[in-house]
Amino acid sequence: QVQLVESGGGLVQAGGSLRLSCAASGRSFSPYGMGWFRQAPGKDREFVAAITWSSLSTYYADSVKGRFTISRDNAKNTVYLRMNSLNPEDTAVYYCAARDSGTYYRRADYAYWGPGNQVTVSS
Numbered sequence: 700q701v702q703l704v705e706s707g708g709g710l711v712q713a714g715g716s717l718r719l720s721c722a723a724s725g726r727s728f729s730p731y732g733m734g735w736f737r738q739a740p741g742k743d744r745e746f747v748a749a750i751t752w753s754s755l756s757t758y759y760a761d762s763v764k765g766r767f768t769i770s771r772d773n774a775k776n777t778v779y780l781r782m783n784s785l786n787p788e789d790t791a792v793y794y795c796a797a798r799d800s801g802t803y804y805r806r807a808d809y810a811y812w813g814p815g816n817q818v819t820v821s822s
Contacts, residue, residue, distance in 0.1 A: 701725045701797045703813035708793060710819045711785055719780040721795030721813055728776040732798035734809060735769060735780045737791035737818075744794065748780060749803035758803045762788075785820045792817050 707719040719735070734749035748769040749758045757769050763782075771778040778795055792815040801808035 701728065701731065701811040703795050703797065703811055705793060705795050705813045705816035708816035708818045710821060713786050713820055713822050715785050715820070716781070716783045717785065717818060719782070719793055719795075719816060719818070721778045721780075723776040723778075723797070728797075729773045731811075732803060733769075733771060733778040734796050734798055734803060735778075736794045736796060736806065736809075737789075738794070738815075739791040742791075744806055746804045746806075747793070749798070750778065751803075782818070785818075787820045787822045790818060790820050 702724045703721055705721050711717055730752055732751050735747040736744050737747050738744040746760050747763055748767055750769045750771055754771055766784045768781040794815045795813045796809035797811040798808055799810035
């Protein structure tokens with residue numbers, strides 16, 4: 700079992716920045732690919748970004764490419780999501796997840812999830 704807890708969300712004005720953190724505990728964090736998803740009110744949970752265990756590869760949704768950066772520190776069992784140039788469409792609950800197998804884009808390929816962290820971007 701891997702326990703995940705997100706932090707760093709909050710209220711920010713359009714154009715601002717936030718950095719989300721996801722701390723892992725339990726089983727070793729290192730072998731897992733990690734991802735960030737988000738869910739806005741009334742919408743499905745969608746893929747945002749992912750990173751391989753080695754950090755050699757990263758993946759982004761088109762909507763955040765060039766604005767968001769995912770990174771990880773395996774020594775600290777933590778994955779980060781740096782979000783720049785935020786706009787109101789980025790308002791959502793953000794979830795980190797540990798990938799089990801398969802793709803990096805599908806919710807079903809992630810075995811462990813955090814409880815989520817609210818990000819609100821005001822216009």
